[in-house]
Amino acid sequence: MNLPEIIGLFLKASLLLVFILIVVLILTLAERKALARIQQRKGPNRVGFKGILQPFADALKLLTKEDILPASANKRVFWVAPLAVFLPGFLIWVTIPLAKEVVLANLDMGLFYITAISVLSVMGLLMAGWGSANKWAMIGGLRAAGQLISYEIPFIMAILSIGILAQSFNLKEIVDDQARWPFAFKQPLGLFIFLTAGLAELGRTPFDIHHAESEVVGGPFVEYSGAHWSVFYLAEYMNTFTIAVLTALLFLGGWQSPALPFSGTIHTVASLSWFLIKTVLVIWVIFWIRGTYPRLRIDQLMSFGWKILVPASFINIFITASVLYYALPDWVITVVSLGVIGAIFYFIRRGSLSGHNQNTVKIIKTSDIRAQLSNRTEV
């Protein structure tokens, strides 16, 4: 590798960064507008035409705000933490293709690379939690670590079953493999697990217990302000976009489209817009879930992860592998997967998740209080 190549790589990386920044700016506005629509409000509508300049106003505000370092915070860890959250999420983008030829480096182990790198962002949340020297931040950081480690397993397992089906970890080959049928049809259970565990990895509602305002104030981010806080914010929206793009690539067929009568440049543009449409669809579903579901309690979150998603992901891998090994028709996976999804919803509705929790959360009844009060008066 010589100097011009290095400079070229550097330029490409900066271009990628700019692209992601623009996407994040659009996403923040889109999310606020979407949530406003769900909650029957107008949303941001003052800055620019119908509020389209709101993200720029927000960014300007955040960058000019004072950056506060708490007196008892651990300076080094505190300042490095936002970068440690942002960098892994950005490094993932090295191998994500946006179209057939638009990719920084098409790695043969692309999917595996993504899983391995994304694990590292947990570290940043823990560092933020510990470095802030704040009880809420600490608890939030620990919650984040516990949640992210737990949901990593089904997340990686869902990705693995895609690897088994496509016989490759190369994202391009995986998309090429979906020319006829997107994997969403062959892997409905995989899609369900991937999106759910992905939401948990993002720490978005209903899985946002680590920065739940009503429980741990702002979690690991509570002491951050100004530019450093905005890096966390940026990382969150970037990761949301990453999950949406990955879902589109792995399950919805990426840039594959119904037969288009174009060729050449128009074809590239058309396939790019197909990819964009699919991604926007997934992003909208993520916003929709945020707007309609309440936050899970921490014990519900843990038992959902370990008792439902982990076994389901093992079942998914088992079905996929056996169907491929015994050369059964592909619809067998679909049928069994839909059955498992049905079973999951049955278990959730029956409430078998929260069955044992009656011991951990004691519900105080008015009669108990009355009994206690009467005891006290007797003494």
Added chain:
Amino acid sequence: MSVVFFTVAAILVISGGIGVVAARNIVYAALSLLIAMIGTAGIFLIGLAEFLALVQLLIYGGAVVIVILFSLMLTRIQDFEFLTTNKQWPIALIVAMCLLGLLAISVLVGDSTATTMGSTDISELGLSLFSDWAIPFELASLVLLIALIGAVVIVRRDNEEDK
């Protein structure tokens, strides 16, 4: 180019290693361990062992260091902030010297020029892991399973004592 890369990775590993030993604050030590692990992954990458590099990041960089930090933070921080007293340094020195001697002997005796560099395909790796090396592989997973069950048993017993 690879010399530059190697130097960066080596500096990461060595500084991380020194950090683990020298840091008085135990959380700093764990963070230094992470840096050393990332450096090791980089060295695997130079050796064209991409799979090993990624596994290094996933298992050691991700899971192990996080679990170490997690357990440190769940215990009371004030007690652990300056816990490393280094009382056992003579034993550690002996062990480290033995390891260094072993490595030095293997470098001197082994013929490093004869080995050819070549990357392995991930599917090749998977096939050999599940055919030629199936029994060691399964044994390793059995050991991990025992550790897992052991952890559950220990935690369970504590809970019953509480009641």
